[in-house]
Every structure is written in C-alpha cells, then in structure tokens.
Amino acid sequence: xxxxxxxxxxxxxxxxxxxxxxxxxxxxxxxxxxxxxxxxxxxxxxxxxxxxxxxxxxxxxxxxxxxxxxxxxxxxxxxxxxxxxxxxxxxxxxxxxxxxxxxxxxxxxxxxxxxxxxxxxxxxxxxxxxxxxxxxxxxxxxxxxxxxxxxxxxxxxxxxxxxxxxxxxxxxxxxxxxxxxxxxxxxxxxxxxxxxxxxxxxxxxxxxxxxxxxxxxxxxxxxxxxxxxxxxxxxxxxxxxxxxxxxxxxxxxxxxxxxxxxxxxxxxxxxxxxxxxxxxx
Numbered sequence: 001x002x003x004x005x006x007x008x009x010x011x012x013x014x015x016x017x018x019x020x021x022x023x024x025x026x027x028x029x030x031x032x033x034x035x036x037x038x039x040x041x042x043x044x045x046x047x048x049x050x051x052x053x054x055x056x057x058x059x060x061x062x063x064x065x066x067x068x069x070x071x072x073x074x075x076x077x078x079x080x081x082x083x084x085x086x087x088x089x090x091x092x093x094x095x096x097x098x099x100x101x102x103x104x105x106x107x108x109x110x111x112x113x114x115x116x117x118x119x120x121x122x123x124x125x126x127x128x129x130x131x132x133x134x135x136x137x138x139x140x141x142x143x144x145x146x147x148x149x150x151x152x153x154x155x156x157x158x159x160x161x162x163x164x165x166x167x168x169x170x171x172x173x174x175x176x177x178x179x180x181x182x183x184x185x186x187x188x189x190x191x192x193x194x195x196x197x198x199x200x201x202x203x204x205x206x207x208x209x210x211x212x213x214x215x216x217x218x219x220x221x222x223x224x225x226x227x228x229x230x231x232x233x234x235x236x237x238x239x240x241x242x243x244x245x246x247x248x249x250x251x252x253x254x255x256x257x258x259x260x261x262x263x264x265x266x267x268x269x270x271x272x273x274x275x276x277x278x279x280x281x
Contacts, residue, residue, distance in 0.1 A: 001116045001207055001234060001243065027210040027231050029177060029191035034151035041158060041182075046146035049158050050139070052185040058135040060186065063222045068094040070106075070251045073126060077115050078242040085113035094255065115241055116234075119206055121172065125194050130213055130247060131225035132174045132190045134162070141165060141173065149182070152189055156182045167196055176210075186223040188215050207234040209243050218252045225249050 041049065070092050077085040090107035134142065147159040157179040164173035176192010191212040198206035209232035215223040228247040233240050 001118060001122055001209075027191070027212055027229065029212055031212070032153050036148045036150045036159060038148040040146070041149065046158075046160075049146075049180060049185065050144050050160070051136070053180045053187060054134060054136040054139050056184070056186045057133050058137070060222055060224070061133045061135060064131075064224055065095065065099060065101075066254055067218070067224070067252045068092065068255050069224075069249050069253070071126075072248040072250065074244075074246045075113070075118065075122075076244045077113060078244060083244075085111075085115060087111040087113050087118060116243065121194075121198075121206055122208065124172070125208060126247060129172065129174060129194045130211055130228045131249070132178075132187075132213065134174075134178070134187065147177065150179065152179050155179075155188055157188060158182055162192070164195065172196070181223070184217075184223070186215075188223055189213065205236050207236065209234060209245065211245065219254070224252055 040046070070090065072090050073088070075087040076083045088107070088109055088111070089105065092104045092106055094102050094104070096102055141164060143163050143165055145161045147161050150157050150159050160178050160180065161176070162178060163175050167173060172194050173196075174190070174192055175195045176190065178187050178191075179189040180186065181188050189212070191210070193210050194208050197208060209230040211228055211230040213225050213228040216226045218224045226249050228245070230243065230245040233242050
C-alpha cells in the first residue's frame, strides 16, 4: 500500500465486507488458541512433519485450481474509532478450459480511500500470498523452525516459524507462523507478513499489514482458505495509518475438470483425499 495524496487513486482487483470500527489495531495470531507447548512431537520428528505438510501443500495448490469460488474483500482506513475510507470488491473466480484464472466482478462500489492507494503488490498478496502455500518445491527458500504444539479452535496442531533464507530482488515472501493439523498434516492457519516492505520517501513507501488466514476443510478433503483478517498500523514516512482488511473465500465448488490429483503418482479412491503411499518394509 502506498501513502496517498488527496486525489490520487490506484485501481485494484478486490472485494469486500463491512468491518466494525475499533479503537486500536491488533492482528492477534493467538486468537482462539490455547497455550503453546514447546515439547517435541511424539513418534515423529519435526523434519518428517515438514516433509509431510509440504507434500500435502502441493496437492492443495493443484486442487484449489480445480475449484471455483467467490472472493469478498474489504480494505479500510480508520481514524480514531471511525472508518474514513473503504475499498470493496466481490468477484467470482473460475477457470477456462486451459486452466487460466478468470475473475468476474459482481460488486464494486466507488472506493472512498483517500489516505492510501492499493498497489500491484497488494493485488498479488490478495490473490497469491494471503492464502499462503508452502510446497516441497518452496521449502528451500525458507528456514522452518519447530515452535511446539497448540490447540487451535477444535484442532490439535504442530506450530512452525518461517522466515525467508534470503530475499531475491523483485520477489516477495511470507514471514511468520503456520499451524499444521497433527492428523491430516495440512496447514490450517497462517499468521505473519508478506516481505519485504518497500520504504521510500513520502508517498513512495509500499507497506503491507500483518494478517492471519484461517482454512477449513472443503469436501472432506482439502484445507482451503476461507477467512483472512488484518488490523495493523502502517508506519509511512508521512505518518501512521490504521488499516483493516477482511477477505472471505466462499462457495467453493469443484468445476468440470478431468484432472486427477495424485500423490507421488497414486490417485486416491473417489471422494477421498490423496494420501502418501505406504512405506516399503
């Protein structure tokens, strides 16, 4: 997000939902969670957990490209206890017969943001990085540190902290914490920031808020993102701005693709999620 002079506006592809006003900014990563138990996992090593969930993430990434869904995004600026600007957009996400993503805008009122403008990095974040994916192919880019075990809502999870090992120019990364279901070995929650921020003089700083994304199981198989929230203060060189975002991903529906999703070449029985093949004795 750029600090914005009055009268300037950068268009974005987003959608939204009305947010209540609050007196402070707080993206709380531990909301709904129990205390963190730093004890090592039993019967499995942290490295084995990492390899298992990364393999499942590759399945998740492919599977989500076979589902249509609706995105509903709100971006707001807050002054004290009042919302003083808002961007809203609702889109239906689908794909053509070649697998290309298509976006159909269904609701887009005139935006009223005056203090910030949304950038192409914001657009990329909403589209690709807020529903963060960490596949086996992505692992070499990150330091992944086991943090412990934690009860999240009704799920027992393994917790890991992530940070990029190095940042290549022109690329962006996730830095924060992930929670992995201890049964399905799938990521069910992420909380952190997309980095790096771009800090410049006056309005040229491009900053992004800390966010938390929750996933839910869809069709009894895949843990897809359903809700993202951010409530943060962005420290621009011209002053601080309180920003809120909410993104909802709803109406997931498998579309008519003949693609079969496999795990290491093994296709699951109809209606069941792909599982790793049994280890040879």
